[in-house]
Amino acid sequence: MPEAKQIQATQSESDSKEFTREVLRNVYRQLFKTPVPVGTQLPDNYQSGEDLRGKLCQHVANAGSELSAPSSTDLPREEVNRMFTDLCAESGTMIFIPYALSNGQWKGLRRALGGEDYALLRKIKDGVAKDSAGPDAYGVLKVGELELGLLYQWLFNPTDTKQAHNYLHALKKAARKAEMKPRECGVDAVEAVLGVLFNDIKFTGVSWMDFEHKFPIVSLEFQPGVVEQIARFVRDTDLNELEPYEGGGVCFVDQPRDKDNFCY
Secondary structure, X not given: OHHHHHXXXXXXXXXXXXXXXXXXXXXXXXXXXXXXXXXOOOOOOOOOHHHHHXXXXXXXXXXXXXXXXOOOOXXXXXXXXXXXXXXXXXXXXXXXXXXXXXXXHHHHHHHHHXXXXXXXXXXXXOOOHHHOOOOOOOOEEEEXXXXXXXHHHHHHOOOOHHHHHHHHHHHHHHXXXXXXOHHHHOOHHHHHHHHHHHOOXXXXXXXXXXXXXXXXXXXXXXXXXXXXXXXXXXXXXXXXXXXXXXXXXXOEOOOOOOOOOXXX
């Protein structure tokens, strides 16, 4: 029965994709972990998100500058596979078998870690919202290394996975708009999505009323070029293999590219 075989093959492919996303979600939970409170007793083998990101960057840097996928016997690739396996196991969210990145994932990872725009991630700081300076007397939140760190935590170590995916999807749509009509739209669409995200207390858990200058809603101020970097990064199709989400309220996978609800 060809139909039955086709259904079985489709189901197997779907299961494989979801397994891959679960792996990536678990890895990202470790790379973008929320720092523990000061004074907390940490295990001897504890590593901060900053330390783990630094190691991952170093492993990929050791593989050289070429973007093509290397052979599976390359030592840097083995190190990254081992690191992904360990990070996923440490998350404690699933029974795990040794994980090996596909060629597409490896190419995406090298593209991400080797690109100039990814320097943003190397610079971000782990922290909790109370460490932020918060809004100024005019209700403006200056987005620096710590606030970028919070953004990554919200998107990749979220309390609400579906909403995190919705925001990532919205950022991608906005970034494509900025690419198609840069003179007309610039980065306004990306800034608008980030503005909604930073003010979504149900998602972030952050109330700007808790800071010295109390505002229910803040506006964002970025250093020159940062939003453009974010836009270039999230719309890079080579990074789709590193996408950790599917589902969510606004995203329908496999829709035509000319449809508003096209996802990644």
